[in-house]
Amino acid sequence: MSWRFISLPPQDGYHMVTSFVSVADYVTRGGKDTFLVFSVKEPFVNVGVHQEVWLEVDLDYTLKNKIPVVRRDLGGGTVVITQGEHDYFIVLKQDEAPSDPKALYEKYLTPVVSVLKDYGLNASLRDQDIVVNGRKISGNGAMTHGKAVVIAGNILMSVDTNLMSKCIRVPSEKFRDKMAKDMSEWITSLERELGYVPPREEIDKKLKESFQSHLGIKFEDSFLTPEEIERWEQLAAEKRNEEWVYYKDRRHPELRTERCVKISSAVAICHMDYKARKLVRITAKFVEKKLQEVSISGDFFVMSPKGFLETLEDKLSGVSVDAISQVIDSTFTELKPVIFGFTAEDLKKAFQEIINKPEVQEVI
Incomplete structure (x- = not known):
């Protein structure tokens, strides 16, 4: 079975959270299953589709520092996305994917676990996240779109817990200090575990090999079609609309x-x-x-x-x-x-x- 492997240049938050939708439309129309990899240009706060922004984000800080707040179509919690992530989207036909979320994550995240193990790390799958010695190094989520299933995830290469804690809404500054400290206990990164940050090209090569081995597929290096790019630009523009960003709050x-x-x-x-x-x-x-x-x-x-x-x-x-x-x-x-x-x-x-x-x- 042949999949597309597409490596995109760094994106802003609005393009990051919509890339998989245009690809899911392509897959729904009968296109090939696709694995996307890329990173972000600048930090942004990424709010889950089922969250209220006012409950999750320190808007005073994000507005003052011009950090965009972007609502994605996927569930999950609020995260601060930085250049220290290596992001990926797995988009496949719905009839090929397990309907049970646990089985879905196990099938398509096990190859990512194997990549981390290949670096000598004690990695394992915990629900929809991947942990190393109990600390999260990869956060993932899934949704259906049309006749496609999308799994979104990342590998944390380096972590800025100070910035993360400042963007999240907390009851007091004392609590914020505690959160920054606790974050170092909850999450980790390749830099922390290995003492260095591997090149993205090296990680991509390992991801390719692992997915091909575990799933019995073959990747072909590819590009987004003109139709996907046109749809992507339209969706990214829509995500900038405050009616979407704050729809849950205004409801x-x-x-x-x-x-x-x-x-x-x-x-x-x-x-x-x-x-x-x-x-x-x-x-x-x-x-x-x-x-x-x-x-x-x-x-x-x-x-x-x-x-x-x-x-x-x-x-x-x-x-x-x-x-x-x-x-x-x-x-x-x-x-x-x-x-x-x-x-x-x-x-x-x-x-x-x-x-x-x-x-x-x-x-x-």
């Missing part, structure tokens, strides 16, 4: 709180972070005995169907408190979402914890 402009607040004898707004397999952030407005409005965000991955989260939020809005679990169950049964990070049971437990908050109990 729920009144749900801006990180605590539980009783507004009146009949109204309460409550926020809670619930740790399932991934983080689920819920902010809900209760009016008397009804859930009037809800925002569900976090660093999870909803691979399909498109718009599932928004549909669920809409179905929950206006229902009685007693019917929340029933609506969650019926929506999951009807739409059969493929989610990596939480289940319907996790969501029901999270809502129950919110309902049990004293501020909410007083109004319901």
